[in-house]
Amino acid sequence: MITLASDFGTPYPAAMKGAILSRCEARLVDIGHEFPRQDVRAAAFWLRKVLPEFPPAVHLVVVDPGVGTDRAALVVRAGDHVLVGPDNGVLLPPARALADAGDDHHADIEDHADIDVYELDVGDPRSSTFHGRDVFAPGAAVVHEAGIDRLPELDGISPAGDAVDLGIPEPERTDDGVVGDVLVVDGFGNVITNVPGTVLGNRSVVRVDGEPTPVVRSYAHAEGDEGIVTVGSHGNVELAVNRGRGDDAFGLDVGDDVRIGFS
Amino acid sequence: MITLASDFGTPYPAAMKGAILSRCEARLVDIGHEFPRQDVRAAAFWLRKVLPEFPPAVHLVVVDPGVGTDRAALVVRAGDHVLVGPDNGVLLPPARALADAGDDHHADIEDHADIDVYELDVGDPRSSTFHGRDVFAPGAAVVHEAGIDRLPELDGISPAGDAVDLGIPEPERTDDGVVGDVLVVDGFGNVITNVPGTVLGNRSVVRVDGEPTPVVRSYAHAEGDEGIVTVGSHGNVELAVNRGRGDDAFGLDVGDDVRIGFS
Amino acid sequence: MITLASDFGTPYPAAMKGAILSRCEARLVDIGHEFPRQDVRAAAFWLRKVLPEFPPAVHLVVVDPGVGTDRAALVVRAGDHVLVGPDNGVLLPPARALADAGDDHHADIEDHADIDVYELDVGDPRSSTFHGRDVFAPGAAVVHEAGIDRLPELDGISPAGDAVDLGIPEPERTDDGVVGDVLVVDGFGNVITNVPGTVLGNRSVVRVDGEPTPVVRSYAHAEGDEGIVTVGSHGNVELAVNRGRGDDAFGLDVGDDVRIGFS
Known part of the structure; x- marks a missing residue:
């Protein structure tokens, strides 16, 4: 199963679906494509609440105001789940929630036993404005076909030095x-x-x-x-x-x- | 097959999908999640037109302005279909249409040979604001897995005394x-x-x-x-x-x- | 696989899904239903970019401001893909892109070796306002079940004399x-x-x-x-x-x- 979340509206998400389905036959489930535009924090908030409802899956998350810059592309293993998306902070709050089954407070990512962060080799994508279609969707398809246990040995994936960790402020x-x-x-x-x-x-x-x-x-x-x-x-x-x-x-x-x- | 209809927009419907898919492997079909907000009558109108297009299915319907009050949760058998949702009138107009293949006028619900109305035991849900995720989606998964013929004997389901029947006004x-x-x-x-x-x-x-x-x-x-x-x-x-x-x-x-x- | 694209919003697309699923068990993928209302040119532009991402499929396209007039209904084979929709110009730009794998410039449709245009017999549809449900969705289901190779011999389909070819203006x-x-x-x-x-x-x-x-x-x-x-x-x-x-x-x-x- 691959879930899809973005701020794309119509019709960009369909291009991601096509890019996945031309590579594998995964079940696709839309999380939603009307997330507040370019609001990384809002997406992180919602996804840490919604994704833990799902059985083990690959979660493609593309809220990506920095597309075309040199921000990295990440593949994050969190418990039995995998997240694929940009290195802008949107992935780690839901990753903690997935690893902890809902207790997503206060654990530093580097201390977290059940999260592994990989960098996805971006290569030379077809476009510099639509990495959802050209980088992340193909990456999600590769990860889905390989299976979570083979992540460490996949071509084009290497352990990430660090990753942007979005501070959701504490009261x-x-x-x-x-x-x-x-x-x-x-x-x-x-x-x-x-x-x-x-x-x-x-x-x-x-x-x-x-x-x-x-x-x-x-x-x-x-x-x-x-x-x-x-x-x-x-x-x-x-x-x-x-x-x-x-x-x-x-x-x-x-x-x-x-x-x-x-x- | 489980269809989903709500007034939730993004991303609450995805939490219902996760709640279903973590319990069963049903095919999911979105009816739509942009129904007019909290407008029970509009949803009832549309659903009695749209749902009869479908083959036999479980229809999850969550337009629920009374969430968290003591309004009941219903499971309604209508012909070969089942509807699951709140007891606020949204279910019976489409139930009549499903039972009658389109002739939904004038039949009193209690006189209707091909509709059975059950109450779903709400139990002690995780939240008092999101019964779509915590009550109705799990209920729909249970009904889907059991099959329509086993409805009368399912745990947590009992015949309903009565149900809110929304008057769609006649000209x-x-x-x-x-x-x-x-x-x-x-x-x-x-x-x-x-x-x-x-x-x-x-x-x-x-x-x-x-x-x-x-x-x-x-x-x-x-x-x-x-x-x-x-x-x-x-x-x-x-x-x-x-x-x-x-x-x-x-x-x-x-x-x-x-x-x-x-x- | 059947993809669905329209300008319908909620809930009309669900009626098309029901009309398909009551006829066959095809995988359904939403391209999007929020295309600019009744804007044939915008839909044609987007679809020629998005549809070539997909593996071979039947693409149901309903942006149809002329519904209920005598505009024809078309079935267009383009390479390994089939498009079904109204004869208003929305189908041919994506057809060229599907046939050419992206090179959609300058080829006259009648000269195109890998595109066949058929007319779908509309018969006497249930409504004159919703051919998406009553004509195109059933047509897409028939085409899906028959398979692309049997298109020429299908009942209710005949070679089209000509078809509206939307001019996307050149700079x-x-x-x-x-x-x-x-x-x-x-x-x-x-x-x-x-x-x-x-x-x-x-x-x-x-x-x-x-x-x-x-x-x-x-x-x-x-x-x-x-x-x-x-x-x-x-x-x-x-x-x-x-x-x-x-x-x-x-x-x-x-x-x-x-x-x-x-x-």
Whole structure:
């Protein structure tokens, strides 16, 4: 099985599918191709949540604002899974999640027993603007056909010296709560933070940037169109409006600080 | 075969795919994940038109504004098909269409010989915000693996007392025509009503909210950018503009009344 | 293998998938369903770039603004591939690319040894607005089941007298460069022209509509938010802004002339 994730929209992902299927008969599963454009951090966030749902697979990940520069191409073994994509930080957060079955916090990549990072020889690709088709998709097909156990001996793959490790920021404790970051705003307008849901405890109200805001079990528990705090399916604190947009209601966007207060 | 329909966009559907594929090897077919957000009625309308095209399958349907409340989870057998999703009305209109091969009008669900409605034991799901991944996808995998004939004896499934049955409104006859409802505006801006196309007879002009409007066989038969009346692929009256947007031209949106006059 | 391309969005493509899968068990691969609405030329441009990546397949292509008129339905054999879709010009540019493995310039279709054009008997379809479901998808299933070698003898297929051949315009040489056309603006805002990238030679600066503009190897080689000229993955000259929209920066849209000057 090869999964495909990108920020390409229509029709570039199909060129990657063709490049794979002309080389092997792998089952293909789309993760999605509407990831926020050129937003490496958002893709890393989502993929570390979504990919661990899958059985062992090769995951082709192409969110690649640096295409055509000399950034390396990586093949990363993580547990029984393999990731293929650019060396810009998008691969390591999901790699940790795949290796740890969800516990992706705090392990340095070099200390991680169950992750191996290889560099994929880019060679002389057909284009300098579409390595998804010309480098990563063919690489994923080769890895799929060889199988994960033969990775170390594959032609064109060599151990990587180091790899870009994207810092997903950690929230900071304060006297009366935490200050977190907005990591992602999803398509519903839900504001997803880096604050783990466990910090909420059993509270029924917290302050969001000073404003008392109810904590509810899910969107539909909100009353009317008030802003609410909940714990999303990803386990993090989310700010939302039932049948409305949380980003508008709270005035928050990706990268903003958000202060969650308990007193 | 398991089909997937939702209003999730990117990347939540992939988590459902992973949850299925880690449990079984079913063929997966996307119905679409861009259904109008949290619009149960629009999804029910489309699915009763689209799902009957398929051979026998398990259909996973997750348009679920009530996620995390105590609304039940359903498994519905309809002819040779099975639907899995929330008990909010989205399942029964397509269930009737699947059982009747297209004649989905007027049969009360409790009188329907070829539909069985079961409740799926939700248990204690991992999240209260993403039952698509945590309840419905695993349920669909279980049903797929067991097969439709073993539904009555499956663990975690029991006959449902009743189920939310979404009223898709019927048009009303008037002295000189019908008054219908706008059910859906599709991505082209075509205004899809609940008025069956058969009421148009062989007329070449009708009044739409008073305005004389030509009835044409298809969009391309319109002259210039005039508004036209046609019968859509779903069999209902549609208001459209060739290479333009019918919703703008007619000033109509979902839920509006529309009066079709014959004199 | 059957690939599917359309401008349908959600959920019409699923009806085509159902219509195919109720007739055969072909592997299905989505090329994309978000092609620019009713833009036959844009679809032809993309498909001649994307489809040659695939192994031999049946390609179902439905961008069909003339649905319900008497435009013919075509089955086109191109090398080891078959295309099925409307006779509006969308099929022949990708057919040439499939037959020629990428060299799709200048061959008249009637002179082409490796392309056969057939007309598909439309019969009396269920609808006059959705031939994708009622004509082309069933046609693709029949062709897939029969196999490419039996095309000439299939019921309901006969040699076509002629076929609409879409002119993708060629750029014109001028005293100091070329005048091209904007063929497509992609989802990133990149402006894709009909000018082959080879005309740039090794130049590091050209004039775009008079303005000196750097030529770079890929988007990431741009400095800041300046407009740049590059060669896209399709081999043509593209006008872009790194992490921004080229169409806004250059003030260009589909169909506009663009003058590339070398002095």
